[in-house]
Amino acid sequence: MRKIHDFHGGVHPPENKHQSVRTAIANAGVPEELVLPLSQHIGAAAQPVVGVGDKVLKGQLLAAATGFVSVPVHAPTSGTVSAIEDRLIAHPSGHSAPCIVLASDGMDQWQDCVATADYRSVDRVALLDQIRSAGVAGMGGAGFPTAVKLAVKPEKHIQTLILNGTECEPYITADDIIMRERASRIIEGAQILAYLVEPDEIVIGIEDNKPESIAALQAAAQDTPVEIAVFPTKYPSGGEKQLIEILTGKQVPSGGLPADIGVVCQNVGSAIAVRDAIIEGKPLISRVVTVTGDAVAEPQNFEALIGTSMSYLLQKAGYQPEKNQRLIMGGPMMGFTVPDPNVPIVKTTNCILAPAATELPAPPPAQPCIRCGMCAEVCPASLLPQQLFWFAQGKEFEKAEQHNLFDCIECGACSYACPSNIPLVQYYRAAKAEVIQMREDAEKSEHSRLRFEARQARKEREEAEKEAKRAARKKAAQEKARLAAEQGEAGEDPIQAAIERAKAKKAAQVAGSGAEGGSELEKLEKAVVTIRKRLETASAKFEAAKAEGAEHVDALKLGVDKTSAKLAAAEKALHDWQQANPAANSELPSAAEPADAAQAAIQKAMAARAQDAARSPQEKAQDNLQKLESRLTKSEARLQQSRAANEEEKIIIALESTVERLREKVAAAKAELQDKETC
Numbered sequence: 306m307r308k309i310h311d312f313h314g315g316v317h318p319p320e321n322k323h324q325s326v327r328t329a330i331a332n333a334g335v336p337e338e339l340v341l342p343l344s345q346h347i348g349a350a351a352q353p354v355v356g357v358g359d360k361v362l363k364g365q366l367l368a369a370a371t372g373f374v375s376v377p378v379h380a381p382t383s384g385t386v387s388a389i390e391d392r393l394i395a396h397p398s399g400h401s402a403p404c405i406v407l408a409s410d411g412m413d414q415w416q417d418c419v420a421t422a423d424y425r426s427v428d429r430v431a432l433l434d435q436i437r438s439a440g441v442a443g444m445g446g447a448g449f450p451t452a453v454k455l456a457v458k459p460e461k462h463i464q465t466l467i468l469n470g471t472e473c474e475p476y477i478t479a480d481d482i483i484m485r486e487r488a489s490r491i492i493e494g495a496q497i498l499a500y501l502v503e504p505d506e507i508v509i510g511i512e513d514n515k516p517e518s519i520a521a522l523q524a525a526a527q528d529t530p531v532e533i534a535v536f537p538t539k540y541p542s543g544g545e546k547q548l549i550e551i552l553t554g555k556q557v558p559s560g561g562l563p564a565d566i567g568v569v570c571q572n573v574g575s576a577i578a579v580r581d582a583i584i585e586g587k588p589l590i591s592r593v594v595t596v597t598g599d600a601v602a603e604p605q606n607f608e609a610l611i612g613t614s615m616s617y618l619l620q621k622a623g624y625q626p627e628k629n630q631r632l633i634m635g636g637p638m639m640g641f642t643v644p645d646p647n648v649p650i651v652k653t654t655n656c657i658l659a660p661a662a663t664e665l666p667a668p669p670p671a672q673p674c675i676r677c678g679m680c681a682e683v684c685p686a687s688l689l690p691q692q693l694f695w696f697a698q699g700k701e702f703e704k705a706e707q708h709n710l711f712d713c714i715e716c717g718a719c720s721y722a723c724p725s726n727i728p729l730v731q732y733y734r735a736a737k738a739e740v741i742q743m744r745e746d747a748e749k750s751e752h753s754r755l756r757f758e759a760r761q762a763r764k765e766r767e768e769a770e771k772e773a774k775r776a777a778r779k780k781a782a783q784e785k786a787r788l789a790a791e792q793g794e795a796g797e798d799p800i801q802a803a804i805e806r807a808k809a810k811k812a813a814q815v816a817g818s819g820a821e822g823g824s825e826l827e828k829l830e831k832a833v834v835t836i837r838k839r840l841e842t843a844s845a846k847f848e849a850a851k852a853e854g855a856e857h858v859d860a861l862k863l864g865v866d867k868t869s870a871k872l873a874a875a876e877k878a879l880h881d882w883q884q885a886n887p888a889a890n891s892e893l894p895s896a897a898e899p900a901d902a903a904q905a906a907i908q909k910a911m912a913a914r915a916q917d918a919a920r921s922p923q924e925k926a927q928d929n930l931q932k933l934e935s936r937l938t939k940s941e942a943r944l945q946q947s948r949a950a951n952e953e954e955k956i957i958i959a960l961e962s963t964v965e966r967l968r969e970k971v972a973a974a975k976a977e978l979q980d981k982e983t984c
Contacts, residue, residue, distance in 0.1 A: 307508070307532065307534050307552070308554070309534070309536045309537075309551060309552070310550055310551055310552070310553070310554040311550075311551065312542070312546075312547045312550045312551060312685050313684070313685060313686075313687045314682060314683040314684045314685045314686075314687070314718060315539040315540055315541065315542070315547075315683060315685055315718065316539075316540050316683050316718045316721050316722060317538070317539060317540065318475050318540055318637070318638065318721060319475060320475050320476075320514065320538075321475050321476050321597075322475070322476065322477070322478050322481065322514070324476075324597055324604040325476070325478045325482075325595050325596070325597040325604040325605055325606055326478045326481060326482055326485075326606070327605075328603075328605050328606075329482075329486060330482055330483070330486055330593055330606050330607070330608050331605055331606070331607050331608070331621070332607070332608050333607040333608060333609040333610070333613060333617070333618055333621055334621075335382050335409050335411065335413055335610065336409065336610070336613050336614065336617045337408065337409055338387070338406065338407070338408055338409065338614075339381055339382065339384075339406070339407045339409065339610060339611070339612030339613060339649070340392050340404050340405075340406055340407075340612050340614065340649040341367065341368075341378050341381070341404055341405045341406075341407065341611065341612040341649070342392075342394050342402050342403070342404050342649065342651055343368050343378060343402070343403045343404065343405065344402060344403075345376075345378070345442065345448060345611070345651040345652045345653065346375070346376050346442040346443075346448035346449070346450055346652065346653075347374065347442075347447050347448055347449045347450070348372065348374030348375045348376070348449075348450060348453075349370075349371045349372040349374060349375040350371065350375070350402075350403065351368035351369060351370055351371060351375060351376065351377050351378045352368055352369050352371045353367065353368045353389055353405060354366055354367065354368060354369050355367050355368075355386050355389075355405070356386065356389070357386055357387065357388060357389060358385065358386065359385070359386045360383075360384070360385050360386075360410075361380045361383065361384065361385070361386065361407070362380065362383045362414055362415060362416035363380055363381065363382050363383045363413055363414055363415045363416065363590070364379055364380060364415055364416045364418060364587060364588050364590060365379060365380045365416050366378075366379055366380075367379060367380050367386070367405050367407075368405060370437065373453065374450055374453055375450065376437065376440045376441065376442050376450045376452075377437075377438065377440045377588075378405065378440060379439075379440055379588040379589070379590050380407060380590070381407070381590040381591060381610035381611050381612055381613075382407070382409050382410075382413050382610060383409070383410050383412050383413060383414040383415075384407050384408050384409040384410045385407070385408050385410065386405060386406070386407060386408075387406045387407065387408040388405075388406040389403070389404070389405050389406070390403070390404065390406070391403055391404070392404040392406070392649075393644060393645055393647070393648055394648055394649065394651075395615070395634045395643045395648040395649070395650070395651065395654065396641075396644075397641040397642075397734075399644035404649075407612065418585060418586035418587055419586040420584060420585050420586040421435065421583050421584065421586065422584060424497055424500065424583050424584070425500060429500070429501055432497075432500075432501060432583060433452045433455060433456055433501065434452075435582060435583060436451055436452045436455070436579055436582050436583070437450065437451075437452035437453075438588075439578070439581075439582035439587070439588040439589055440588050440589045440590075440652075441575065441578045441579055441582055441588075441589050442575075442589070442652050442653070443571070443572055443575055443653070444572050444574035444575050444578065444592060444652060444653065444655070445469060445472075445480065445543075445572030445573075445574060445575065445655065446545070446572070446653070447653065448651075448652055448653040451571070451575050451578070451579060454569065454571070455498065455501050455502060455569065457502050457564055457569065458564070461564050461565075461567070462567055463502045463503065463504045463505075463564070463567055463568070463569050464504060464505045464506065464567035464568065465504055465505065465506050465507075465508060465552070465553055465567065465568045465569075466495070466498055466499055466502055466504035466506070466507045466508070466568075466569050466571075467508050467509075467510055467548060467549065467552060467568060467569070467570040467571070468491065468495055468498075468507070468508070468509040468510070468570075468571055468572070468573050468576055469510060469543060469545070469548055469570055469571065469572050469573065470484050470491075470509050470510060470511040470515075470518065470522070470573045471510055471511060471512050471542050471543035471548055472512075472515075472543055473512060473538070473539070473540045473541050473542050473543035473544075474540070474541075474543065474635070474636035474637075474638055474639060474640075474656075475540075475636050475637055475638065476595065476597050476598070476636050476637065476656060476658055477595050477635070477636050477655055477656040478595050478597075478606060479574070479592075479593045479594060479595045479606055479655045479656065480572070480573050480574060480655070481515050481517075481518050482593060482595075482606045483573065483574060483577065483593055484511070484515065484518035484521060484522055484573060485517050485518050485521050486521075487577060488518075488521040488522045488524065488525035488526075489525045490576075490577045490580050490581075491509070491522065491525070491573050491576050491577055491580075492522070492525045492526050492529055492531055493580045493584065494573075494575075494576030494577050494578075494579045494580035495507055495509065495529075495531050495576055496529065496531070497576075497579055497580055497583055497584075498569075498571060498576060498579060499530070502569050504569065506530070506532065507530055507531045507532065508531075508532045508533075508534050508552055509522055509526070509531060509532070509533050509534065509573070510534050510536065510548050510551065510552050511533065511534070511535055511536075512535070512536060512537070512538040512539075512542060513535050513536065513537055513538055514538040519533060519535055534552055536551055536552075540638065540716070540718065541638070541639075541685055541714065541716040541718065544685060544714050544716060545557075545563065545570050546563075546685075546686070546714070547685050548570065549563055549566075549568050549570060553566075553568065555567075555568065559709050559712050560711070560712075574592065574593070574655075589611070589652060590610060590611055591608055591609060591610045591611060592608075592609065592611065592650075592652060592654070592655075593606050593607070593608055593609075593655075594606065594607050594609050594618060594650055594654055594655065594656065594657060595655065595656040595657070596618050596619060596621070596622040596656075596657045596659075597622075597656065597657075597658060597659070598629070598658045598659035598660040598661070598664065599628060599659075599660060599661035599663075599664045600624065600625050600626070600628040600629035600659035600660060600661050601619060601622040601623055601624050601625065601659050602622065602623030602624075602625065603622050603623045604622060605622060607621060607622075609650060611649075611650065611651060611652060612649045612650070612651075613649060613650050614646070614647045614648065614649055614650075615632065615634075615643065615646050615647070615648055615649070615650060615657050616646040616647050618650070618657060619646060619657065619659060624659060628659075628661045628662070629659045629660065629661065629662075630662050630667075631660075632646055632657070632658070632659055633656075633657075633658040633659075633660070633665075634654060634656070634657060634658075635655065635656055635658070636656055636658065637658065637660070637665055638716060638717040638718075638721065639715060639716060639717055640656070640658060668726050668728070669726050670726070671725060671726050671727045671728065672725040672726060672727070673725060674691065674694065674725055674727060675724065675725055676691065677724060678691070679722045679723065679724065680694075680719035680722060680723055680729060682722070683718045683719060683721070683722045684718060684719055685714070685716060685718060686709075686712045686713060686714060688708065688709055688712060688713060689708055690719040690729050690733075692708055693705055693708055693710055693713070693729075693732075693733060693736070694727065694729055694732055694733075696708065696710075696736070697732040697733060697735065697736035698732065700739070702736060702739055702740050702743065705736050705740070706740060710733065710736060710737060710740070711737065711740075713730075713733050713737075715730050715733065715734060716730075717730050767951075770951075771951060771952075774950055774951070774952070825882060826882060826883075826886070829875070829878055829879040829882055830879060832875045832878075832879075833872070833875045833876055833879050836868065836871050836872040836875050837872055839868050840865070840868040840869060840872050843861065843864050843865045843868050844865055846861055847861040847862055847864070847865050922981050923978070923981045923982055926974065926977050926978040926981050927978060929974055930971065930974040930975060930978055933967060933970050933971045933974050934971055936967055937964065937967040937968060937971055940960065940963050940964045940967055941964055943960060944957070944960040944961060944963075944964055947960055
């Protein structure tokens with residue numbers, strides 16, 4: 306026989322269970338509308354994969370899990386998705402949440418299910434995925450995803466697999482009735498769970514106030530390794546940590562998990578859901594719900610589809626609203642008042658309690674704490690409820706956490722035992738909510754800080770990169786200038802050098818003619834060279850302005866004519882001086898052969914001008930268009946390089962303006978060329 310241990314504290318409230326187990330489980334049928342909250346479990350809410358107007362079959366996926374700690378939602382019957390919107394749900398706050406609304410078609414037609422009869426031939430990871438895909442979550446508590454709980458780390462050896470059939474909360478008999486009527490399915494589910502976690506032993510824990518369930522489980526467990534452990538009735542022996550201590554004598558450490566001490570604990574209802582998901586391939590779309598209380602004529606247990614409204618089940622049980630002042634989801638110890646009877650049941654709804662006013666009267670006003678210590682005596686978690694109450698009242702949340710606030714299972718034993726009628730559990734729930742909110746705010750603040758610092762670092766990095774590019778361009782420009790200077794020192798401009806050589810040679814040639822004659826010849830030659838350069842520059846400007854259609858082309862033409870006249874006068878003066886001084890001119894080269902490189906360049910420029918004058922208007926327009934297109938191509942390339950290099954905005958704006966102006970000129974040149982070709 307297994308040794309049965311005890312846990313600290315506990316109370317013995319009136320059970321009131323016999324009312325709802327007088328009949329077998331009743332089928333609640335298919336209501337016209339089902340409202341399916343996307344979050345029916347601990348963890349991330351599911352994400353819809355259907356749209357309004359979609360027709361679905363029973364068991365079809367409606368919303369997919371969005372993370373590791375999340376479960377999907379399936380269609381409890383066949384029908385049409387009529388809405389995806391916020392609806393009022395069963396929650397202590399009375400708030401709304403996203404829901405999928407399914408209108409039943411009355412056919413209750415299943416989709417094809419993939420069964421796994423020989424589960425032992427399937428990889429454990431694949432079975433866990435199958436359980437997760439079936440949407441199985443804990444059906445006796447907060448709704449923790451079952452697959453996550455079964456995904457035990459390889460380094461942790463599980464000694465004991467516990468199935469919780471305690472159901473210690475008054476009024477609730479959902480687990481009791483399924484243990485009576487579906488014991489064999491529970492044993493099958495226990496063996497599947499054992500295959501997944503590989504424990505040394507399998508134990509089903511059950512209180513001694515359920516003799517019919519004990520007998521049914523013992524009969525079903527024959528010739529299996531499943532042990533049925535019976536222990537005395539005491540509330541809250543159904544708490545996970547308390548049940549583990551009862552059956553193993555081990556205590557789960559504060560902030561720890563059962564797996565830390567080699568234990569995995571599952572509800573008997575969850576075991577049946579796992580069995581159905583593996584053996585029959587059916588997702589979790591229904592559960593057994595106890596409907597009880599003096600405000601219903603026929604208290605009983607219903608097999609109800611998830612999403613069924615509480616009012617629908619209450620009517621099935623003969624609800625008498627005139628007797629009922631408040632509706633409770635769960636039991637009188639840990640349940641909460643629902644805001645409206647039309648809220649839907651979810652995977653964790655094990656009971657709908659409709660008590661009469663005399664059955665569960667409103668608690669009297671709270672009195673000052675008399676420090677009797679009874680709350681500490683009955684606390685199953687061995688906490689100091691009085692201290693936690695003071696810290697919660699004074700909003701000293703840090704001290705409350707230091708006194709293990711989150712080890713409180715909110716069983717309500719302290720409130721039940723308090724002679725001053727202080728609603729201690731409500732203070733602890735509010736304190737927990739405040740602490741969780743503070744943690745979330747701190748996380749958001751830290752996230753915002755990290756984002757701000759990352760943004761600042763990115764801006765500094767980008768600025769440093771820009772500065773490095775600017776420095777590199779500056780260095781390249783300086784290097785280019787240095788190289789140009791070195792090249793200038795190594796080899797001077799050939800034209801200027803030729804002019805200088807010509808001057809020196811002419812000076813030597815006319816040395817015998819006297820300083821005055823040499824000086825006069827030098828002046829005349831210099832005047833000719835200077836005026837020719839001016840004429841060449843003026844002619845180039847005139848041609849460019851003419852090609853662009855500039856407004857000042859007439860002024861430039863006048864300048865060219867004046868410069869040509871001055872050049873003719875300078876050449877005549879030089880010719881006249883050379884005729885008057887044959888001795889100084891005798892050794893100079895002939896006019897047909899330029900005296901130096903400067904003279905050759907001048908003659909070349911004059912020949913080019915003569916050649917240009919001989920070209921047709923169409924040829925000039927074509928040449929001008931080619932030059933403009935070449936400049937446009939270079940400017941566009943330079944603009945792209947500037948954008949890629951992330952140069953200063955003013956440089957990019959200037960380049961964009963240049964490109965736009967050149968595009969206009971190219972368009973005008975094309976139009977001019979087309980006009981000349983037409984003419």
